[in-house]
Amino acid sequence: MLSRPIISLGEAPLSLDDVAAIARREAGVALSPAGREAVLRARAVVDRLVEQAIPAYGITTGVGSQKDFGVSREAIARYNNMMITAHATLAPGTNAPPEVVRAALAIQLALFARGRSGVRLELVEALLARLQADDLPAARLGSSVGASDIVAMSQLAVPLLGRPGVAPGGSGPTPVGALAAKEAISLLNSNSLMLAEAALALAEIRSLLDAATLAAALSMEGFRGNLNSWREEVDLARGQPGQIRVGGALRDALAASRLWQAGEARFLQDPLSFRCVPQIHGAAEAAFDFAHGLFEAELSAACDNPMIEAATGVFLSHGNMETSACCLGMDTLRQGLAKVIEASGQRIHKIQWPGFTGLPTSLAVEPGAIGGVQFLNLGHLAGANVGAVRQAAFPALLNYSGQLDDGVEDVAGNAPQSVAETVRCLVPAWNVVTLEIACAVWAIHRREVPTGALGRGLQPLASEILALLPIGREGETIFDLGPLVEAVKAAAGVPRGEKRHG
The missing domain is CATH 1.10.275.10 (Fumarase/aspartase (N-terminal domain))
Structure with missing residues (x-):
């Protein structure tokens, strides 16, 4: 060993x-x-x-x-x-x-x-x-x-x-x-405990954002969307670093996909939740960079009050323990993540909506009362979990008002509350991303698009998720989303056995 x-x-x-x-x-x-x-x-x-x-x-x-x-x-x-x-x-x-x-x-x-x-x-x-x-x-x-x-x-x-x-x-x-x-x-x-929670949450969010990008690419495959909106020229014309990074990741995932071929796209212009993935995910990337930089710097901060200056032999009373910067960074990141999840929820509905897909209701084999993703209530699960993420996204920075220690401590940064809300939103966020991937793979299967015709970066995950979906067996046994969530986390690089957030 x-x-x-x-x-x-x-x-x-x-x-x-x-x-x-x-x-x-x-x-x-x-x-x-x-x-x-x-x-x-x-x-x-x-x-x-x-x-x-x-x-x-x-x-x-x-x-x-x-x-x-x-x-x-x-x-x-x-x-x-x-x-x-x-x-x-x-x-x-x-x-x-x-x-x-x-x-x-x-x-x-x-x-x-x-x-x-x-x-x-x-x-x-x-x-x-x-x-x-x-x-x-x-x-x-x-x-x-x-x-x-x-x-x-x-x-x-x-x-x-x-x-x-x-x-x-x-x-x-x-x-x-x-x-x-x-x-x-x-x-x-x-602030060591808050920083510890934040460090682990940031690591998980990094993987979550990567998984959300894979989910959006799979949705584009299942929707048979127009990839022209995701071309590099578009990202470079905007010039936002996060968007450029996401655009590159999307194109890598979709490398060699049949969807790049002329005539594959069904619409000249797709709904905004599809068309604007680089922009929305790019904003979350910018928020991640902002939060990551603040927290990395905070790990080196001398926050112990009073601070000892060994070189001069003096002690200094100070306020370095105040956490407004950390709170602002985490609030910003959580709102960026919530926007990603909100757009994911919209794609989940669009990808099974007959007026947009041209497929039978609920992605069932044929129109009828039985079968499909809505028969499993996947849309309702998505709606509930999107709501939970959005609720947790409200900022914590200005929520403190107190007079502690006889008025000596009259302001506080509220970073622990912000970190706690971020941790709280991780389980529902993973659920939404996984539900999008499940619905996208279901739609790909319903359109009879071979796995080999998908983007090279999507094929392993699509195959694994397809094997876990109860297509053709809806209602025979209770469907458990848990194994799909674990498969998505593994594909995004979350270490196996890390059970901290569900």
Whole structure:
């Protein structure tokens, strides 16, 4: 068995691909010598502040609305232990999946390895040991307003103290037992859980957008649409990079298709949901690039407040934990995805509509009361799932209004809510894309277009989906869309066994 690659923390910034690989246990983690030295240098600054009793937020004072109260040197360990336990308050909800916890721990370790937090090397090594051993703590989702995942990150930290957490385990091989100055606030004061969820969602959306492009190409085959609207000249005339990228992917999928031949297209001009695939999917590609860039940058952000500057020996209070940029990026991406899914839903209906297809109602063998895709309620399923995606698409950025900590925290970025809505829309989005592919393949079969006459990039998936469709057997047994969804995910590059979103 091949050993996993090791990502060395403290040498280079984490990438979103790194986070996904660690989450799926496709890569391990280690602390680099440079990261070790950075941790030690920052810790020396914290030790000096404590030794000299300098008022420093969260180090020798309380936090939030209690920032003006000092903490004596003798009380520091007790204060830090109690703060972590007190901030870990439980509310009923869903626990973060194991892959999200792995990703969150890796992001937090990478933050510490940059040498701006001031925690002890012993704490970093304890965190690293439990991630390497896959002895994972648990945390509840849904407790953050986007100005650090304070509650959930505290829940992840509690087992380090030898105290019961959200679930058994998670202390790691070397629990620290007690915290030192600055460590409680550093453990809880990051957006690591939100970033972990976002990293995995972005990876899945990348595959989902690719699958949606394959679905649109199959629909064009089943509709026998006019490919002139998807020619490269059209994309270049628009000049939008996302559209150019999608147009190229569509033409690659349709390479050598019989549909390129003169006389194959049934209409001079197709409905907009077919004609505008490069434009709509191109907009989603632009939104993806925007969100991906923001979140990749955020993985390298020093969000721990206060920030330690080892070179100058000072600490800086700041607001880098604020997540408006992340929220805006994820809101934008979710709306772009929802537009893709809305157009997919329109094609699902058009491809079975006799007035547009020239085929029997519901793509049945012949007109009648039995058979076809509507006999299986595929149109209703599509409508419900499109509605769910559209509902989740509403932006979260401006939904926060609160006065936390006696008015000290009066704004928040709301990125956790935006990420949660994005995760919520993934299952219905996959369902819609799969339903489009199923209806498209059904229409291709009904038109008696041989698989070999389809675009080369579509033939393997079309063959696999056709074998899973109950054509000619509608109503004999319950049809299960699940195996088709898994086949579509595999074709789009989603790793087998990744069950996080259904």
